Amino acid sequence: MKTPRIRLTTMAVLLSSMLAAPQLAADETCNSPYLSTLIKGQEDYVHVWTLGVKGLGDESDKLVTVDVNPQSADYGKVVHVLSVGGRGEAHHGGFTDDRRYLWAGRLDDNKIFVFDIGSNPAAPTLVQTIADFADRTGFVGPHTFYALPGRMLVQGLSNTQDHGGRTGIAVYNNKGEFVARYDMPTGEHDGVAADGYGYDIGINPQKNALLTSSFTGWNNYMMDFGKLVQDAEAMKRFGSTMVMWDLKAMKPQKVMNVPGSPLEIRWSLKAGDNWALTATALTSQLVLVKQDAAGEWQAKAVAAVGDPAQIPLPVDISITADAKGLWVNTFMDGKTRYFDISNPEAPVQTYEKVIGKQVNMVSQSWDGKRVYFTSSLLANWDKRGADDEQFLKLYHWDGKALTEQFALDFHALGLGRAHHMKFSAKPAPGTARDPGREVAIAQR
Amino acid sequence: MNRAGRWARTAVLVAAGLLPGAASLGAGSPELAPRAPVQDFVPPAPGSYALPPIQRVPQGTVLDIDGRRQPLSRYTTGRVTLLSFMYTYCTDPIGCPLAYETMMTLRDRLLARPEHARRVQLVSLSFDPAHDVPEEMRRYAGRLADPASPLRWHFLTMRSVAELKPLLDELGQDVSVEVDAQGRPTRVLNHMLKLFLIDARGRVREIYSSAFLLPDVMLNDIETLLLEPAAP
Numbered sequence: 001m002k003t004p005r006i007r008l009t010t011m012a013v014l015l016s017s018m019l020a021a022p023q024l025a026a027d028e029t030c031n032s033p034y035l036s037t038l039i040k041g042q043e044d045y046v047h048v049w050t051l052g053v054k055g056l057g058d059e060s061d062k063l064v065t066v067d068v069n070p071q072s073a074d075y076g077k078v079v080h081v082l083s084v085g086g087r088g089e090a091h092h093g094g095f096t097d098d099r100r101y102l103w104a105g106r107l108d109d110n111k112i113f114v115f116d117i118g119s120n121p122a123a124p125t126l127v128q129t130i131a132d133f134a135d136r137t138g139f140v141g142p143h144t145f146y147a148l149p150g151r152m153l154v155q156g157l158s159n160t161q162d163h164g165g166r167t168g169i170a171v172y173n174n175k176g177e178f179v180a181r182y183d184m185p186t187g188e189h190d191g192v193a194a195d196g197y198g199y200d201i202g203i204n205p206q207k208n209a210l211l212t213s214s215f216t217g218w219n220n221y222m223m224d225f226g227k228l229v230q231d232a233e234a235m236k237r238f239g240s241t242m243v244m245w246d247l248k249a250m251k252p253q254k255v256m257n258v259p260g261s262p263l264e265i266r267w268s269l270k271a272g273d274n275w276a277l278t279a280t281a282l283t284s285q286l287v288l289v290k291q292d293a294a295g296e297w298q299a300k301a302v303a304a305v306g307d308p309a310q311i312p313l314p315v316d317i318s319i320t321a322d323a324k325g326l327w328v329n330t331f332m333d334g335k336t337r338y339f340d341i342s343n344p345e346a347p348v349q350t351y352e353k354v355i356g357k358q359v360n361m362v363s364q365s366w367d368g369k370r371v372y373f374t375s376s377l378l379a380n381w382d383k384r385g386a387d388d389e390q391f392l393k394l395y396h397w398d399g400k401a402l403t404e405q406f407a408l409d410f411h412a413l414g415l416g417r418a419h420h421m422k423f424s425a426k427p428a429p430g431t432a433r434d435p436g437r438e439v440a441i442a443q444r
Numbered sequence: 445m446n447r448a449g450r451w452a453r454t455a456v457l458v459a460a461g462l463l464p465g466a467a468s469l470g471a472g473s474p475e476l477a478p479r480a481p482v483q484d485f486v487p488p489a490p491g492s493y494a495l496p497p498i499q500r501v502p503q504g505t506v507l508d509i510d511g512r513r514q515p516l517s518r519y520t521t522g523r524v525t526l527l528s529f530m531y532t533y534c535t536d537p538i539g540c541p542l543a544y545e546t547m548m549t550l551r552d553r554l555l556a557r558p559e560h561a562r563r564v565q566l567v568s569l570s571f572d573p574a575h576d577v578p579e580e581m582r583r584y585a586g587r588l589a590d591p592a593s594p595l596r597w598h599f600l601t602m603r604s605v606a607e608l609k610p611l612l613d614e615l616g617q618d619v620s621v622e623v624d625a626q627g628r629p630t631r632v633l634n635h636m637l638k639l640f641l642i643d644a645r646g647r648v649r650e651i652y653s654s655a656f657l658l659p660d661v662m663l664n665d666i667e668t669l670l671l672e673p674a675a676p
Contacts, residue, residue: 034653097653098618098636149638149651150498150616173498174616180496205655208485248661249493271482 030266030318030363032147033205037099040366043423044069045079045121048392049104050416051379052087057414061090061106063115063124064415066392066408068370076394076406078413080123084113089222089379092420094145096152096174101127102422103152105142107378108222110134112142112154114176121424128176134160136178137170140218146201150174155201158218165217165237166196169250182250184212185243189255197239202265202276203247209297210247211289213262213278214239225381238282242289244297256299258287264316268323268344275344277302279317279328284308286328288344303347305337306330315377316361320368327362331377334359336402353402357387363421364397371395371402375410376417392418480542483658490667495649501527501642502614505607506569506600509582509589516611517646519598523565524669525642526550526662529617531572531633532584538654539637544568546639547597549659550666551588554595561595563644563670570601571619571633573608577601615640615648643669 031038046068052060065080088106095102100118105111114128133142139156140163146153151174156167166186171179186196197214204211215221216238220228228234238261244254260283267276275290285301285308292298305328306312312330319326319341326339326347336359338351361374373393375382382388390410395402410418504516520527528547534540547566554561568585570576578601582589585599602608612619615638622632639657641650650665 033655096616098616100618149653149656150648151651171496175499177499179498206482206484208483208487208661246488246493249488251488251493272484274484 030264031095032097033203033269034097034147034149035095035099038366039423039425041425042069042071043365043370044072044426045424046363046372046392047093047102047115047117047124047422047424048374048410048418049090049093049420049422050410050418051090051376052083053379053411053416054087056411056416058083059087060085061087062416063102063104063113064392064410064418065122065124067122068372068394076408078408078415081415082115082124082126084111084126084129087379090419091378092143092145093422094152095147095422097147097149098174101174103145103154104420105133105145105154107141107143107157107218110140110142112145112176117422117424121426130172130176132178133170137168137181139167139170139181141167141221142170143199143215144201146203151179153201155198155212157198157215157221163218165198165214165220165239167198167217169198169201169212180250184214185252185255189252192241192255192257194243194252194255195239195241197241199239199261199263200265200278202267204267204274204276205247206271207274207291208247210245210250211265211267211276212243212245213258213265214241215261215263215281221378222380225378228381242278242287242299244289254297256289256297258299259283260285262287263314266317266319266326268319269321270323273323277317277319277326277341277344277347279305279314281313281315282311284312284314284330286326286339286347290344302345303339303349305349306333306335315359318362318364318371320364321366325368327364327371329355329359329362329373331358331360336362336371336373351401355393356391357389358383361420363423365423369397370405371397372421374418374421376419379417382417390415390417392421480538481655481657483660487658487661487664490664491671493668495641495665495668497643497647497649498651499615499648501640501646501648502611504602504611506602507578509578509585509599511578513603516600519565519567519600520642521646522644523563523596524644524666525565525567525640526666527567527569527640527642529571529612529619529635529638530568531570532576532580534633536632539635542654542657543637543639546657546659546662550662551595551597553659553663554666555593558594560667560670561593564595564666566595566597568597568599571608571612571635573602573604641665641669643672644674 046066048064050064060083062083067074067079088109091107093104102115110133112130115124116127141157142154143157144155154170168183184196185194199213199215202211240259242256242258260280262278284305286303288302289299305314313332315331324342326341328337334356339347341347355373360377364371393407394405501520528543530540581599588597619635621629639652
């Protein structure tokens with residue numbers, strides 16, 4: 001079909017701005033299932049949301065970008081640092097559904113920073129700061145960022161009234177405009193006392209299931225850790241519930257009693273599976289949330305992590321893409337542990353390794369061969385003195401052992417406390433925006 | 445069979461594993477390959493839940509199948525609207541054809557209830573104004589664009605990408621041109637599949653990506669909006 005030249009020319013000029021690589025076809029294993037582009041191949045960059053430290057470097061919270069492609073001359077090096085100003089307890093982040101933007105939050109001053117990752121993943125830019133989270137929602141501590149089509153779920157940790165653990169979920173559209181808020185349930189629910197606490201979000205689309213967990217409020221997570229553990233009353237104020245929501249209706253369906261502060265939620269990614277795992281921080285248990293024969297959601301402890309009596313403090317977990325393995329970090333002993341979860345009803349630990357004096361986050365590539373670790377839990381909970389190691393480390397996993405590939409000392413580099421990691425991939429060679437392609441497009 | 449019908453049939457065949465290519469769509473484990481969404485739950489009843497407004501549909505000017513310039517709002521207000529961006533030669537079985545198949549299912553079910561059908565409209569708006577000119581859209585639409593149908597289905601395009609791109613950006617609908625190994629543009633437009641449910645006041649109330657293309661749920665969402673009191 002012959003198309004008028006003028007129309008083709010106009011189209012060519014504008015389509016040139018749309019040129020991009022074919023969409024990559026996979027992802028690390030813990031993102032929202034609604035992300036459009038997933039990295040199953042080699043990730044190019046790891047972005048580390050990093051807490052500023054007084055007296056270190058520029059002292060500011062920052063997004064640190066590390067080149068992790070072994071084919072790159074900059075492999076294992078920091079290639080970009082974007083400071084956002086101030087220290088507000090930088091914590092977690094999450095991509096929008098189109099994976100172009102990374103939302104990253106601060107638990108103290110409630111600011112949410114929106115970084116453009118898609119335009120040039122080697123050099124993210126700050127495009128928006130959302131500062132109305134507490135005012136618009138009454139919640140404090142924007143923790144988990146979980147993409148839905150065209151919008152972002154933001155799980156709070158606390159509230160503006162008493163800075164305790166009662167909180168809720170906020171919804172923003174991708175332009176950063178407030179859409180809705182939902183309180184975490186409180187009161188009695190079929191004999192279970194709902195505490196109203198929140199922490200993580202995980203969605204199973206085919207079940208219309210949104211699962212939440214529970215941590216603690218601002219009063220606790222901003223308290224000095226040594227002081228906190230000596231405060232018996234404060235230690236009572238940790239979450240002890242998980243809630244299954246009707247995602248479509250955004251209504252709580254069942255409150256489950258899960259003592260010990262259940263944290264990260266990882267759904268099995270296998271089609272047809274109907275279970276998720278979490279780890280409890282204070283009681284050191286892996287907890288399975290699964291439908292029973294009647295379709296009722298049930299939560300039960302299925303394995304201990306280390307010696308619960310020693311309170312190793314399980315923190316981040318990472319499930320393999322085939323849902324057969326689970327990495328579990330324990331902050332206090334600095335270990336990561338690998339569990340065989342082929343039978344999620346009975347996980348078995350098969351490996352462990354000390355990563356550092358302290359370890360918090362773990363992220364793995366889709367194929368499970370590369371496992372990244374960072375060190376910081378919370379500014380006031382990290383260890384002190386020589387034990388306050390701050391790092392990003394990459395290990396290779398061959399199914400039997402972890403082998404260190406590189407370690408970046410975030411103190412020595414003047415960066416800060418390394419916390420949440422997110423992966424990105426650059427467009428394939430020759431697919432960046434190039435006005436010279438206009439003619440080619442016009443001729444396609 | 446018109447073009448739309450052919451694509452729909454292709455989608456069905458691929459989904460059923462009858463055509464090559466389905467398995468290769470997913471990298472790695474076949475069980476994790478892209479697939480049509482599965483609904484393994486009973487959706488909440490219409491009117492038992494709320495769909496908060498997400499954003500307004502931006503302004504724009506479109507071309508109908510007769511080539512007439514019309515404000516986009518003509519097709520996104522007054523009725524509950526399901527809007528899909530597409531291009532007529534899209535062959536990705538989990539792209540436009542999946543959206544088309546879903547819209548066909550909804551059309552059939554809405555037409556079974558004419559009192560609902562008269563308050564709903566479907567809109568297909570092309571990503572590619574250069575190829576999908578009004579005459580091409582008319583050919584693609586076939587009988588689906590019948591103005592006498594209680595359920596109107598509008599097949600629209602725009603004059604240029606210059607007019608289209610702000611609309612896409614505002615709605616967060618990404619699209620990119622796939623390039624070949626030599627970096628030359630191909631005829632494939634990569635886009636995240638999104639359908640926009642819009643209320644009669646022109647506000648986006650739900651966005652469906654692939655995992656949410658569940659006709660039972662979408663129909664309940666449409667009915668939920670139909671149950672809302674009319675705007676003053």
